[in-house]
Amino acid sequence: MLLLFLVIHLVLCLVLYLLIWLGALKCGKMAFMLVLLVPVWGVVCLVIQEIRARGKQQIREEVGIEKLKVNDEVHKSILMEEDPAEERVVPLEEALLINDPSLRRELMMEVMYSNPDDYVEQLQEARMNDDTEVVHYAVTALAELQKDYDLKFQEIQRRMEEEPDDDELLEKYLELLDQYLGSGLLEGNARELQLRNYSNLLSEKLKKDGDSLRLYEKKIQADLLVGEYNQAYEDIERVLNLWPKHELGYLFLIQYYASVKNRAGISQTLELLERRQIHLSAEGRGTVRFWKDGSVKADEA
Numbered sequence: 001m002l003l004l005f006l007v008i009h010l011v012l013c014l015v016l017y018l019l020i021w022l023g024a025l026k027c028g029k030m031a032f033m034l035v036l037l038v039p040v041w042g043v044v045c046l047v048i049q050e051i052r053a054r055g056k057q058q059i060r061e062e063v064g065i066e067k068l069k070v071n072d073e074v075h076k077s078i079l080m081e082e083d084p085a086e087e088r089v090v091p092l093e094e095a096l097l098i099n100d101p102s103l104r105r106e107l108m109m110e111v112m113y114s115n116p117d118d119y120v121e122q123l124q125e126a127r128m129n130d131d132t133e134v135v136h137y138a139v140t141a142l143a144e145l146q147k148d149y150d151l152k153f154q155e156i157q158r159r160m161e162e163e164p165d166d167d168e169l170l171e172k173y174l175e176l177l178d179q180y181l182g183s184g185l186l187e188g189n190a191r192e193l194q195l196r197n198y199s200n201l202l203s204e205k206l207k208k209d210g211d212s213l214r215l216y217e218k219k220i221q222a223d224l225l226v227g228e229y230n231q232a233y234e235d236i237e238r239v240l241n242l243w244p245k246h247e248l249g250y251l252f253l254i255q256y257y258a259s260v261k262n263r264a265g266i267s268q269t270l271e272l273l274e275r276r277q278i279h280l281s282a283e284g285r286g287t288v289r290f291w292k293d294g295s296v297k298a299d300e301a
Helices: 002-022 029-037 041-080 084-088 092-097 101-114 120-126 132-162 167-182 188-209 213-226 229-242 247-259 263-276 282-300
Strands: none
Touching: 120 132, 132 167, 167 188, 188 213, 213 229, 213 247, 229 247, 247 263, 247 282, 263 282
């Protein structure tokens, strides 16, 4: 009888050891030693300890999960919270079409003070709006943009007077003038005056720094815009001589002939492009295709 009890005890100890080793039981090896040395009561103590250990683990897991749930809800509320003003920002074109005057003015204010320099063209149109408040906002925004440019020009011009030989200041002045011309703020005679000034400064920089395709590109474009066709043609010829394999000179030559209404010159330039096998960019191919189609239709007519 005693031998049978001992065998059962050893088998039970072996089973419990395997369960502990596999991780099925959470109690440690010290509890197993108690089972091995104290038959029956050792097993009872192990069972009690296992129950308590599992109970504590469940409590810890539930607390952790609840904590995560709270944090998750907090984070969700933060992420889902949206700025009402941001929702209401709409393109200026749409703001001008809204019938409610107060809402239209509010939206215009939000748009203009978010980034008004992106809406210069629309602000120019808004000056002719029937709503006097809209006109006031548009004029104010344009005046502020103009004032900002004036202050920047005054600062650079002051520094250029103090340091006339500083090439870096001339570069900054040209960059600012380029940005100003592209802003849409300038119109009519004021724009033409600044374009001529831009061309003269580019000539000065070309004399100082030497030939530059980038500078010639900007100068030719400015001269064509103000109708200085002779000067533009001279620069185009120089570009063709210095960079005969670059498309820019040929495309400008087409633009020049189009400006002076010389269709034969355009046809000759298209033939020259083919004969010299000039590599064209996507934009260049589009320009050539446009004028080729125009020549074909003219010939058919």
